[in-house]
Amino acid sequence: MQKATINRRHFLKLSSTAAGALAIGFMLPGLPALALPGEDCTFLSPNAYVRIDTRGKVTIYVAKQESGQGIDTALPMIVAEEMDVDFKDVQAEIAPYGTLKEGEHDTGGSQSVMGMYTTLRNAGAVVKAMLISAAAKVWNTSVSNCAADKGEVVNTVTMQRIRYGELVCAAARLPVPKAVTLKNPKDFTLIGKPEKRSGLKDILTGKTKYGIDLKIDGMLYAVAERCPVLDGVLVSVDDAAARKVAGVVNVVSYKGTGAPMHVRAGVAVIATNIWSAMKARKLLSITWDEGKKNNESTEALFKTFETLAGGPPAIEVFKKGNVKKNAGTNEVTAAYAEPFLAHATMEPVNFIASVKGDRCELWGGLQLPDWTVNTIAETFAFKKENIKVNLAAMGGAFGRRLHFDFAIEAVNIARQTDKPVQLLWERTDDIRCQPYRPANYHLLKATADKKGNLVSWQHHVLGTPIAYMTEGTDTKNAPEMDGANSGFCYAVPNIFTGYTPVDFNQNRGWLRSVDICVNTFPVESFMDEIAQRLNKDPLAFRLSLLENRPDFKTGDDPGANVQSPSRIAGVLKLAAEKIGWKDPRKPNHFIGLATHSFIFAKSYAAHAIEIELLAPKKFRITRVVAAIDCGIVINPDGLLNQMEGGLAFALTQALKGEITVSKSRVVQDGFFSYELLRYDEMPPVEIHIADSKEEPGGVGEVGLSTVAPALCNALAAAGDRPRTLPIRNEGFSWV
Amino acid sequence: MPDFSLNVNNTPYTVAVEADMPLLWVLRDVLGLTGTKYGCGVASCGACTVMMDGNAVLACQRPVGTCVNKKIITIEGLSDDGSHPVQQAWLKAGVPQCGYCQPGQMMAAAALLSKNKNPTPEAISAAMSENLCRCGTYHRIKSAIQLAIKALNP
Ligand code: FES
Numbered sequence: 002m003q004k005a006t007i008n009r010r011h012f013l014k015l016s017s018t019a020a021g022a023l024a025i026g027f028m029l030p031g032l033p034a035l036a037l038p039g040e041d042c043t044f045l046s047p048n049a050y051v052r053i054d055t056r057g058k059v060t061i062y063v064a065k066q067e068s069g070q071g072i073d074t075a076l077p078m079i080v081a082e083e084m085d086v087d088f089k090d091v092q093a094e095i096a097p098y099g100t101l102k103e104g105e106h107d108t109g110g111s112q113s114v115m116g117m118y119t120t121l122r123n124a125g126a127v128v129k130a131m132l133i134s135a136a137a138k139v140w141n142t143s144v145s146n147c148a149a150d151k152g153e154v155v156n157t158v159t160m161q162r163i164r165y166g167e168l169v170c171a172a173a174r175l176p177v178p179k180a181v182t183l184k185n186p187k188d189f190t191l192i193g194k195p196e197k198r199s200g201l202k203d204i205l206t207g208k209t210k211y212g213i214d215l216k217i218d219g220m221l222y223a224v225a226e227r228c229p230v231l232d233g234v235l236v237s238v239d240d241a242a243a244r245k246v247a248g249v250v251n252v253v254s255y256k257g258t259g260a261p262m263h264v265r266a267g268v269a270v271i272a273t274n275i276w277s278a279m280k281a282r283k284l285l286s287i288t289w290d291e292g293k294k295n296n297e298s299t300e301a302l303f304k305t306f307e308t309l310a311g312g313p314p315a316i317e318v319f320k321k322g323n324v325k326k327n328a329g330t331n332e333v334t335a336a337y338a339e340p341f342l343a344h345a346t347m348e349p350v351n352f353i354a355s356v357k358g359d360r361c362e363l364w365g366g367l368q369l370p371d372w373t374v375n376t377i378a379e380t381f382a383f384k385k386e387n388i389k390v391n392l393a394a395m396g397g398a399f400g401r402r403l404h405f406d407f408a409i410e411a412v413n414i415a416r417q418t419d420k421p422v423q424l425l426w427e428r429t430d431d432i433r434c435q436p437y438r439p440a441n442y443h444l445l446k447a448t449a450d451k452k453g454n455l456v457s458w459q460h461h462v463l464g465t466p467i468a469y470m471t472e473g474t475d476t477k478n479a480p481e482m483d484g485a486n487s488g489f490c491y492a493v494p495n496i497f498t499g500y501t502p503v504d505f506n507q508n509r510g511w512l513r514s515v516d517i518c519v520n521t522f523p524v525e526s527f528m529d530e531i532a533q534r535l536n537k538d539p540l541a542f543r544l545s546l547l548e549n550r551p552d553f554k555t556g557d558d559p560g561a562n563v564q565s566p567s568r569i570a571g572v573l574k575l576a577a578e579k580i581g582w583k584d585p586r587k588p589n590h591f592i593g594l595a596t597h598s599f600i601f602a603k604s605y606a607a608h609a610i611e612i613e614l615l616a617p618k619k620f621r622i623t624r625v626v627a628a629i630d631c632g633i634v635i636n637p638d639g640l641l642n643q644m645e646g647g648l649a650f651a652l653t654q655a656l657k658g659e660i661t662v663s664k665s666r667v668v669q670d671g672f673f674s675y676e677l678l679r680y681d682e683m684p685p686v687e688i689h690i691a692d693s694k695e696e697p698g699g700v701g702e703v704g705l706s707t708v709a710p711a712l713c714n715a716l717a718a719a720g721d722r723p724r725t726l727p728i729r730n731e732g733f734s735w736v
Numbered sequence: 737m738p739d740f741s742l743n744v745n746n747t748p749y750t751v752a753v754e755a756d757m758p759l760l761w762v763l764r765d766v767l768g769l770t771g772t773k774y775g776c777g778v779a780s781c782g783a784c785t786v787m788m789d790g791n792a793v794l795a796c797q798r799p800v801g802t803c804v805n806k807k808i809i810t811i812e813g814l815s816d817d818g819s820h821p822v823q824q825a826w827l828k829a830g831v832p833q834c835g836y837c838q839p840g841q842m843m844a845a846a847a848l849l850s851k852n853k854n855p856t857p858e859a860i861s862a863a864m865s866e867n868l869c870r871c872g873t874y875h876r877i878k879s880a881i882q883l884a885i886k887a888l889n890p
C-alpha cells in the first residue's frame with residue numbers, strides 16, 4: 002500500500018522516480034505491444050508514450066493530467082521533436098490509466114515537463130532510430146547514410162526518401178535499441194516555437210468532454226448535503242419530503258473519514274437527473290453531531306497566530322550563524338497575514354463511480370490517480386486490479402484534484418445503488434467544504450550594521466499545516482517554509498527561521514504555488530521595508546545580496562534542490578529594466594518589484610507592477626511586467642498563457658480572495674462572496690522570457706508568488722503598505 | 737410531466753421535463769448538448785451563457801417553461817465547424833487554458849457583436865465582466881475580441 006504520507010516533496014519524488022530514464026522500451030500492459038513479424042502489422046509502439054501507424058499518423062500518450070496547463074501540447078512536442086515528425090501529424094491522447102508505472106500519471110508541483118523531459122526525448126528518439134534502421138535495411142546501406150526529416154527518412158547518398166508510415170512494419174521487427182543519441186538542443190526545430198493547444202478546436206466548438214460532461218449508460222446523478230463542521234457525524238435524517246420529488250431514486254448516507262482526505266459525513270440524493278437531485282436536497286432535514294470543535298473562527302485563529310508569533314517557534318527550520326549578533330541595531334520588524342483560500346475550479350468538482358460486486362469503475366479528473374486507487378482499494382476492500390479508472394480532462398485543477406475526497410464519496414454513494422452515479426458538487430459545496438490553502442501569519446525581524454549591511458534575518462511562520470490533515474497531527478512534516486528555509490536566497494550571514502503549527506478544524510490542501518506563494522509575499526514585502534529603512538534602492542539592495550552569490554545546494558541529500566541567486570537576480574533585473582525602473586515616473590505613478598525562485602521546478606520569476614494612485618489607498622494598476630527564466634522553453638505560447646493566467650490568479654489572491662470561518666463553518670458560499678478577478682479588472686501585462694540553455698523547468702505555478710508583494714511594494718511606495726491579504730481588508734480599492 | 741417545444745440551434749425539439757427545470761440542464765442532460773457549462777447555478781459566473789433571440793442569457797436562470805418559442809443558440813450551434821468570427825478569433829489568439837469557461841465567454845462575445853459590430857471598450861467590459869475565468873485568460877479574451885471586431889469590420 003502506498004503510505005498516506007504525501008506532501009509536496011513526496012509526490013515530487015514519486016514523479017521523478019517514475020519518470021526516470023529507465024522508461025524507454027518499457028513494455029506496458031494494456032498498450033499496443035510491438036508488432037511481431039508475421040502478424041498483421043498496423044503500427045509501431047516500442048514504448049508507452051508513442052504509437053505510429055502505417056499511414057504515418059502519430060499518437061502521443063500524455064502521461065500527465067491536463068487541466069488547462071497545456072501539458073497535452075508541451076509533452077507531445079518533446080516526443081515529436083526527437084522523432085522529427087511534423088507536429089500536424091501528431092495527435093495527443095490521455096495515457097490510459099494503468100499503462101504507466103505507478104506514480105507516472107501524478108500531476109502537480111509544476112513537475113510535468115521537468116519530470117518527463119528526458120524520458121520523452123528518449124521515447125521519440127527510439128522510434129526514430131528504429132525507423133532509420135529499417136530504412137537502412139531497405140536501401141542496404143549503413144545507418145550513417147540515413148537521416149530523418151519531417152516524417153521521412155532520407156538516404157543522404159542517393160537522396161531517396163521513404164515516409165515513416167511505410168517503414169513502420171519493417172521497424173516493428175527490429176529490436177528496441179537500448180541507447181539512442183538525443184539531438185543537440187541547438188538543432189531543435191519544434192521545441193521553443195509557439196504551438197497552439199492540442200484539442201483547441203474541440204474546446205472552441207464545445208465538443209471537449211470534461212468529467213462533468215460524461216454520460217455513462219444508465220447513469221444516475223447525485224448531490225450531497227455534508228456535515229457543516231469537519232469531522233462531525235450524522236445523527237438522523239428525515240428524507241420523506243426529498244423522496245417525493247419526481248425523479249428521485251434514493252437517499253443514502255455515508256460516513257466521514259479522517260486523514261488523508263477528511264471526507265465529511267454526508268447524505269446524498271440520487272436521482273434520474275441533476276435538477277431533481279438538487280431540488281430534493283433542499284428538502285432534507287438532517288441532524289448532525291458537530292463534535293467539540295464546532296465553535297472555531299478565523300478571527301480567533303489570527304489572534305492566536307499573533308499571540309504565538311512573539312514567542313519562540315515550535316519547530317526550528319533553518320539556522321545559520323547567530324541572529325542575536327548586532328541585536329537592536331537598525332532593527333526592522335513587521336508582521337504579515339494571509340487567509341484561507343479555495344481552489345474554485347470553474348468545472349465544479351464531480352466524479353462518476355460504478356460498483357458491481359467486487360468491481361469498481363471510476364470516471365473523472367484526478368491529479369494523483371494511483372493514490373486515489375490505493376486509498377479506495379483499501380477503504381472499500383477492492384482488489385486494486387478490480388478498480389478501473391477512466392481519466393478525464395479537467396476544467397481547472399490548481400491542486401484541487403490532488404485530493405480525491407469526492408472520489409471516495411462517489412464510491413460510497415455508488416455502492417448503495419446498482420447503477421453508475423455521477424456525484425456533482427454544487428458551487429456552494431465547493432466553496433464551503435473543500436481542502437483550503439492554509440491561513441498563515443509571519444513575523445519577520447532583521448538587523449543591519451551601521452554601514453547598512455544586512456546582518457541578521459528572522460522569520461517565524463505560523464500556519465495551519467496541510468500535513469496535519471493528510472497525515473495527522475503527529476506528523477513530522479509540518480513546516481511549510483519554502484522560501485524561508487535552507488534555500489533562502491539572499492546573502493545574510495545570520496538567519497533563523499521557524500514554524501509554529503496551529504491546528505484548526507477545516508480541511509487544508511495544496512493550492513497552486515502553495516507555500517512558495519505563502520512565503521514570498523512576506524519575504525519580498527519585508528525586503529522592501531528593510532531597503533526603505535536603510536534608505537536603499539529596493540532593486541540595488543536585492544541585487545547586492547544576490548549577484549555574485551554562487552549556486553548552492555539546499556541540503557545534503559543527493560536530491561536536494563539547488564538555489565540559484567544569480568538567476569533570481571537575472572529575472573529581477575529583466576523585469577526592472579523592461580518597466581523602466583530607472584526612468585523618470587509619471588506623476589502619481591509608483592512601481593513595486595519582487596522576485597523569487599520556484600525552487601522545486603527550477604524556474605525563476607519576477608514581477609514589476611506600476612500603479613497610479615488616484616486617492617489615498619485607491620489605485621489603478623497601469624502596467625504589469627513579468628520576467629521568467631525557466632530554462633529551455635518547450636512551448637512559448639503555453640508559457641505566456643500560464644504567466645498571464647498566473648497573474649489573474651494571483652491578483653484574485655492579492656485583492657479580494659478570502660475564506661473566513663465562523664462557528665467552524667465557512668462563511669462564503671459562492672462567487673458572490675468568494676469573488677474572483679473579473680475581465681474589467683485584468684491589467685495590461687507583458688512577459689519577458691530570459692534566454693537560457695538550462696534544462697527546462699516547470700511553469701504552471703511560477704507566475705503567481707511575486708504578484709502580491711510587487712503590488713504591495715508599489716502601494717507602499719505610494720504611501721500605504723498593506724501587510725494583510727487580501728488588501729481589500731485594509732481599505733484599499735481599485736479601478 | 738409537461739411537454740415543451742424548443743428551438744435549439746435551429747432544430748426543433750420536444751422535451752418532457754418539469755417546468756421549473758432550468759434550460760441549462762435541459763440542454764446538457766436531456767438534449768446532450770454539454771458544451772453549455774454549469775458553473776454556479778445562481779447567475780454568478782456566466783459559464784452557462786447561451787444566446788436567446790440574439791441576447792446573451794444565463795441558461796441556469798431560465799426555467800424551460802420560459803424558453804418556448806425562443807430561438808436558442810448554444811456553442812454547438814454558433815457555427816457548424818468553428819468558423820464563426822468569434823471562434824476564429826479565439827483560435828487565433830489561443831485563448832483557452834482549461835477551456836471550461838470558454839463556451840460561455842464566446843457566447844457572451846458573440847451576442848455582443850451580433851448587435852454591435854464595433855463596441856467601445858466600455859461596452860465590451862460591460863458585456864464580458866459577468867463571465868468568470870479561473871484560469872485567468874482575460875488578457876487573451878481582450879485580444880480575441882479585437883480580432884473578431886477586425887474580422888467583422890473589413
Ligand atoms: S451557471 Fe449560470 S451563471 Fe453560473
Ligand code: FES
Nearest residue numbers: 834835837869871
Ligand atoms: S479557461 Fe479555465 S476557466 Fe477559463
